[in-house]
Amino acid sequence: MANDDRDRITLDQNHDGIDRRGFLKCMAWAGTGTLCVIQGGILKSYAFGAELPPEATAGELAFAQISDSHMGFNKPANTDVVSTLKAAVDKINALPARPEFLLHTGDISHLAKPEEFDTVDQILKSAVAKEVFFVPGEHDVAGDEGARYFERYGKSSQGAGWYSFDKKGVHFIGLVNVMNLKAGGLGTLGPEQLAWLEKDVQSLGGSTPLVVFAHIPLWSVYPEWGWGTEDSAEALALLKRFGSVTVLNGHIHQTMQKVEGSITFHTAASTAFPQPEPGKADSPGPMKVPAEQLRQFLGITDVNFVRGQHVLAIVDSRLG
């Protein structure tokens, strides 16, 4: 299957260098341990563990995303989230292209307890990437409107914890969509954050690659389970003029991708426990799988940016 001519699909119907059909086909393979590498719209697939050629790994900027560590969770779906987080760090440390920093897309803790945050900080210290950027999940801000989270991680942020930073010409934006949730609602960004976002990107040229990260998906994955953000359309409208936008989310404990124009949406697996696919269970709770299979459902995401390519190479790896 790897490096077969049939795998090099180059349909480019929208003339934007993105091959959607091939993209989706490749994503279907990803669950069985295949790596899908997208660079500049050309898809290549590699069997997991195969030697990746330089063009798949070399880039100007490499970082990794982890999500939903739920430190403190100890029910049957995974009674040892410490071990699986450590396995995720080992995976990060073994990546062919060394990540410069990590993004953690939230639900760091399970009950927002100080000792839970402490444990995660401790474990992440042994990652090769020393810098970690966080955005909160709903578990991190539960019970005290985020006081304990923001005291620890929110010092250099605006408003209720949003912020942005630049790395090698790529502009990163951390958004918070888990505060002030209203009954029956989805994730929410709020007018203050949207106003900040508009100002934040105002002076950036359209060719500046953007990476937006937030906990709850910024597209409507499954509203019945709260998997979406009410006002994300307004945020995305502000980013429409940019040639390369990558949105990285967590919350749903499974990988999912969507491409819409110049925006690539991607959700990460959890390092703690999986959740069912939309509609495949009564509720979006922890999904129990046979113990020996658990690590196949957990994972990290490796992202590479190659200047000149407007689609970032996003690679999901399972922990087992």
Added chain:
Amino acid sequence: MRSKLYVCGFLSIAVVTVALLATQKARASGAAADQTVEVKIDNFSFSPKTLTVTPGTTVKWTNRDDIPHTVVSDDKVTFKSKVLDTDDSFSFTFTKPGTYDYFCSLHAHMTAKVVVQ
């Protein structure tokens, strides 16, 4: 003489009636004040989803799910539990009649209501 008797009779009936009514009322509110009704939280839902109680009833929510939840009135002021892990409980006594919509502030699509009448 007779009218005095009638008045006495009337008064004693009135007193007895008032006394009986008072006892009944005491018994009625006593029963409601002592009563606790349970709501179970499981599978990302509250059951029963609509609970009807009399004023003075205490409602006790217990989380049987394997994920934490909260119990928060829609106005976020009337009642608000701390984060409930599995087997944790939260109680609130409803004294005023009305409809109290509430939700889980972690998973906002989880909604339910208590009707007090």
